[in-house]
Amino acid sequence: MAVPTFLNRNVSDLCVGKPALKPLSAAATVSEALALLNKSSEPHVSVWSCDHSKNVLEDECECRCVGKICMVDVICFLCKNENSDNLSKALETSVSQILPKGNLIVRHLAPNSSLLEAIDYILEGTQNLVIPVQNYIGGKSRKTQSKSSSLSCKHRDGIEYCWLTQEDVVRFLLNFIGVFSPITTSSIESLNIIDCNVMTIRYHEPAMSALDPLTLAHVEQTSVAVVDDLDRLIGEISPSTLAYCDETAAAAIMTLSAGDLLAYIDCGGPPEDLVDLVKVILQEKKLGALLELMDEELSLSSSSSCSVSSCSSDDELGVCRNNNGSGRYASARRAEAITCYPNSSLVAVMIQALAHRASSVWVMHEDNTLIGCVTFKGILKVFRSLANARPITR
Structure with a gap:
């Protein structure tokens, strides 16, 4: 079967209308993350590590999304005995300390990468693909003039990012479901995709x-x-x-x-x-x-x-x-x-x-x-x- 044309489309096509991420500094505390989560309409907040040291030129600052945090991370963290016994200390822990270790849950992807490449990343374990938000009038990455705070990171050149989730990709594929017929009408059992290790x-x-x-x-x-x-x-x-x-x-x-x-x-x-x-x-x-x-x-x-x-x-x-x-x-x-x-x-x-x-x-x-x-x-x-x-x- 030939590769359907739409699988070679740029991932930026899936980003139209996606909101820009609200970045949280990896140096922020759990307490500060909670404050941001409670104000946010989204369940997840992106966590960033940005090198703004004086010996690095502003246009060469390395800003990377190193993970995401949501209330589940905080809840599981507070449930640990050593943290529930000393709640005030736990809330002052750096956000970077409670991010999952050894898992590439979040990855950067260029906007001209193909959808097929995005799927390959997801199959390797990625949950969220971080992509620069494009200005579709001029074709350049959108920038923001918002002020930075002690909690947030101001990205290099003020570029904004959005992210694609597994759900976004599956929803996009549903629009082309007829291309894959009749396989998509096959049972999940015959397709061998039932994970019994639950x-x-x-x-x-x-x-x-x-x-x-x-x-x-x-x-x-x-x-x-x-x-x-x-x-x-x-x-x-x-x-x-x-x-x-x-x-x-x-x-x-x-x-x-x-x-x-x-x-x-x-x-x-x-x-x-x-x-x-x-x-x-x-x-x-x-x-x-x-x-x-x-x-x-x-x-x-x-x-x-x-x-x-x-x-x-x-x-x-x-x-x-x-x-x-x-x-x-x-x-x-x-x-x-x-x-x-x-x-x-x-x-x-x-x-x-x-x-x-x-x-x-x-x-x-x-x-x-x-x-x-x-x-x-x-x-x-x-x-x-x-x-x-x-x-x-x-």
């Missing part, structure tokens, strides 16, 4: 026992399945849901069962009875700093709360208004797991994942017992193999 936790087990799997799921863009004793899927602890929580979710992970955590992080905000339970257990464990953090966040939430609570018409897509008013939970995807079956077609799973903004879809038997999952990365493997092109030389 991470699970029992419903009644402490949520804290899923901390390491959750950290790995965050890197691999999957989730931790919550199952019953018969391996039937109950729900999922999803990084994409936790990314819209606040930092007090760390206290919930440290005190609740996996089943209760599902209710705590579901869209709409945590139920009052679970909030009270978390507080009681925090007191028993003498984790006063986390308790104070919860009280502070609840106070901020109540001060900005609305008198009317409601779910939006987009609830089928997993978007729900916070029943405590405004807040990060208002934009969260529901904790309910998105599922399919082995005989589901590739195109059906693609549409399902994109509609629910889910980076992975669980695969089940008819009796709800878990088989595995299909990820965006697995989907892209199919398209890459169909392209029948040689690996790109970089």
Whole structure:
């Protein structure tokens, strides 16, 4: 099969309309990152390392995106015993210290690179491709005159960047789905893209026992399945849901069962009875700093709360208004797991994942017992193999 022409298109074509990244300095503290995350409408913030030393010319400054940070990184960091015992010290830790080590999650890519090259990077483990934002009138990289702060990096020549995600690429490919027919109507089982090596936790087990799997799921863009004793899927602890929580979710992970955590992080905000339970257990464990953090966040939430609570018409897509008013939970995807079956077609799973903004879809038997999952990365493997092109030389 010849390589479809659109796979050789420049990645800059996918960047039209993408917002510019708000850079956070790698030297910023976790506390400063939290402040930026709580103000941002996006769940992730890009982290940059910029060399602005005096012996380097301004037009030669090396500015590189070295990673991204979201609430999941902060929550998992605060859950560690040494950090929950000394919360103030943990919050003063440099952001660079909590970025995943040894994983090229973020990579720079030239705007004239091909989509096929972008897919190859993703298959190697990249989550976000950092690309200079183009000025489509003059064809030059867009620049910004915004002032830098102690938290942000002012890039070389003021150039702005955006990034492409795995979801962006899959959504783009869906527009050309007919080119790959009839393979895309084949079942996911026949295409051998069901990953059976999934991470699970029992419903009644402490949520804290899923901390390491959750950290790995965050890197691999999957989730931790919550199952019953018969391996039937109950729900999922999803990084994409936790990314819209606040930092007090760390206290919930440290005190609740996996089943209760599902209710705590579901869209709409945590139920009052679970909030009270978390507080009681925090007191028993003498984790006063986390308790104070919860009280502070609840106070901020109540001060900005609305008198009317409601779910939006987009609830089928997993978007729900916070029943405590405004807040990060208002934009969260529901904790309910998105599922399919082995005989589901590739195109059906693609549409399902994109509609629910889910980076992975669980695969089940008819009796709800878990088989595995299909990820965006697995989907892209199919398209890459169909392209029948040689690996790109970089």
